Amino acid sequence: MSKVGKKVLVVDDEASIREMIAVALGMAGYDCIEAANTQDAHALVIDNKPDMILLDWMLPGTSGIEFARRLKRDDMTADIPIIMLTAKGEEDNKIQGLEAGADDYITKPFSPRELVARLKAVLRRATPQGMDEPIEVSGLKLDPICHRVMSHDQPIDIGPTEYRLLQFFMTHQERAYSRAQLLDQVWGGNVYVEERTVDVHIRRLRKALGAQHDHLIQTVRGTGYRFSSKEG
Amino acid sequence: MSKVGKKVLVVDDEASIREMIAVALGMAGYDCIEAANTQDAHALVIDNKPDMILLDWMLPGTSGIEFARRLKRDDMTADIPIIMLTAKGEEDNKIQGLEAGADDYITKPFSPRELVARLKAVLRRATPQGMDEPIEVSGLKLDPICHRVMSHDQPIDIGPTEYRLLQFFMTHQERAYSRAQLLDQVWGGNVYVEERTVDVHIRRLRKALGAQHDHLIQTVRGTGYRFSSKEG
């Protein structure tokens, strides 16, 4: 039934939080190792090579962000996804954390279910080969490194949300997604947004793609949307 | 008409709060059942199997947290998401509530809009869709993941009802079904539609499949229809 659990390193100075996370992850079939500070954590990373790290922002000693930076600088550990745990209202920290290389963040307090959901999403997204390689479909090219979309060598100007939407579609082609799934994957799990908002961004993306490529995004009536180069 | 809303159990000792929530949920298309204490609530959970529970923290008798723990301990009820209603400033309670298995919390006072939004988000996370395998019969392939029907790599365009009809047939081949059975299985149990409506959708499906595949759907005179790759 359950696959061999991925190893998750939890870094937090509060033992009760670690305990709660460990329980939640255990029930979801993950192996959990714990550290109370970044020094122990660093040793455990080298030692156990976990598949993912849950990292509290507020830590005594070296701050979480510094720890994240150090991991991302080392090729051996740069590929390990990091989810940052932040307290409510620390918006600035989130941005800094993401810039430091974190792959997602969760605001405390969070539910075990949400934790596992985000964790799954990040692990799913963390396909090593994918994230930085350009993707091209029938003359439409998305380059994550340049953070730019090109249509036959002509730049296409779109907003951040449309970019993430297109990136998700191009990395998950052929498959149909409901509005709810798109909100989860593109907007992030814990935002409360009307489902019809997806329609509007689909519209903006289609318009930006132009007649040349807008047929790539197909409406699946009664279900959601799909990205496919095949006609539909 | 057919959209039977999800059932939501509201547990709160103040009737006015329950009333307000019931109205808000009703307008959003949810069925709402109410309980004033955890004993009634527990009976209603067993009885009605709600899809989600809104649970006030401060309750006379068994506290909300105890109630939540009991539900999460029972396999039959452990999967029901719980949103806790807490008063402002009860930060400790929130953490305890989440540890007890609650999936989210809302701080009073809250707007109906926020309530519905959070509720949607939790329900969205709680209902992952199953990964179904594609089915193929003599060049006709139905892929539930792409939500698409292909005839020898050519997409076939059909409406949602025809899609569900075809999906049911392809997962229940070789057997004849009456119109009443098809209405049950494809339309859903408690909708009133004429039996002849099935004929019309069979017709539409056959037409969409084209001469290539329409013989797969066979008329069983006096009984109903059957999906089979064998002739006659």
Added chain:
DNA sequence: TGCTATTGTGACAATGACGTGACGCTTATG
């Protein structure tokens, strides 16, 4: 061959889902 029950077929109005433009709000940018 006729007769009747059953099914096929095209059309139609009502419904609902989706597309589309506009608006106000927030946040970046100068």
Added chain:
DNA sequence: CATAAGCGTCACGTCATTGTCACAATAGCA
């Protein structure tokens, strides 16, 4: 501070889908 850009929501228009009907076609049977 002013301006611009991006975002989420709404209201309305448009079109696909749906259930129903009337009538034509067909199979089964006397």
